[in-house]
Amino acid sequence: MYAQGWIGMPVEQIPTPALVVDVEKLDRNLATMADYLARVKTNIRPHAKTHKTPAIGHKQMRAGAIGLCCATVGEAEVMVYSGIPEVMIANEIVDPLSVRRAVNLARQARVLMIVDDPENVRNIGAAARQYGAMVDVLVDLDVGQGRCGARSLEALVELAREVERTKGIRLRGVFGYEGHVQFIPDRQERTAKGQDANGRLVRAAKELSGLGMNIEIVSGAGTGTYDIAGEFPGITEIQAGSYIFMDGTYQKLGLPFEQSLTVLATVVSRPAADIAVFDVGLKGISPERFNPSVQNCGTGAIEVKSLSEEHSVTRLSDAADPRPGDKMHFIPSHCCTTVNLYDSMFVVRQGRVEAIWPVAARRA
Ligand SMILES: Cc1ncc(COP(=O)(O)O)c(C=O)c1O
Secondary structure: HHHHHHHHOHHHHHHOEEEEEEEHHHHHHHHHHHHHHHOOOOOEEEEOOOOOHHHHHHHHOOOOOOOEEEOHHHHHHHHHHHOOOOOEEEEEEHHHHHHHHHHHHOOOOEEEEEOOHHHHHHHHHHHHHHOOEEEEEEEEEEOOOOOOOEOEEEEEEEHHHHHHHOOEEEEEEOOOOOOOOOOOOOOOHHHHHHHHHHHHHHHHHHHHOOOOOOEEEEEEEEEHHHHHHHHOOOEEEEEEOHHHHOOOHHHOOOOOOOEEEEEEEEEEEEEEEEEEEEOOOEEEEEEEEOEEEEEEOOOOEEEEEEOOOOOOOEOOOOOOOOOOOOEEEEOOOOHHHHHOOOOOOEEEEEEEEEEEEOOOOOOO
């Protein structure tokens, strides 16, 4: 059936495996985040890598976001072409073609880029001048994650000086993502390590301001640290992404967001009393951190034991007795790498399909 033909149908009737978002839970997650941030007076520029879906990006803007973060130039293009007015490409962009694309995008919308290398700064500046664009730049500080970012305050100051010297680009602030803190299960430890990372970033921002540089934006944080950074004096905006969907990893942290994203799957075999095989495998759900869990299995428990390309083999407790053809919702351990497997998501309200949203930036 042509995909839009599923609109209005009960979710149990859609072909599986299918990516499903419960739009009421999604909307509540947006409202919960917006209410919290309004109280603490910190901005959000949510990370669109989580959904890669313009329809959700626009919902985030309507819920008060000041723009979106994107992981790639392609993602940023899709969001801008859909009408998002401001994007931050929250990764270093260095290859000449991608720099050219980012700079040209800055002629269509406000584009912020992050940098950790002086030569890259000069290349972005040269491209910006060549195409007559103005690109806003944040200098990236490693706040403990050990990925990209300047490794010392001295290196960051040098970098910021290079940005200031370079025509065509404009220094707007500092960027420091505390990725190493997001999933720490113990709240006290997560808070201490989050505050340590935020402290490093804010101190760097003050140092640059003290040197007379323009630091309006101090940006960090994901879903696991949204309220730690949200309340940290000097952090101006957060980059959380997964809070809209949640997943098995974030579910363990006791955050106030609901699990809005699932993968619907069908039982295709009951080869033994304690085994059910479902039609979702590695091509339909990401087991990046651990195996998915199964929701709505009635009184019994269903545990995913292994995944192959198209199948999940599950072990059933005595009380669980799903029949071939039964459908159940799986929760992935990581929402972002699961969404990326699908071209579209079924948007469900009260058990019925209300819309089908293209994951338009999937391959971008
Ligand atoms: C730069 C950056 N900011 C923010 C995030 C936050 O993402 P989430 O809220 O999905 O954990 C990520 C996740 O990988 C990231 O790489």
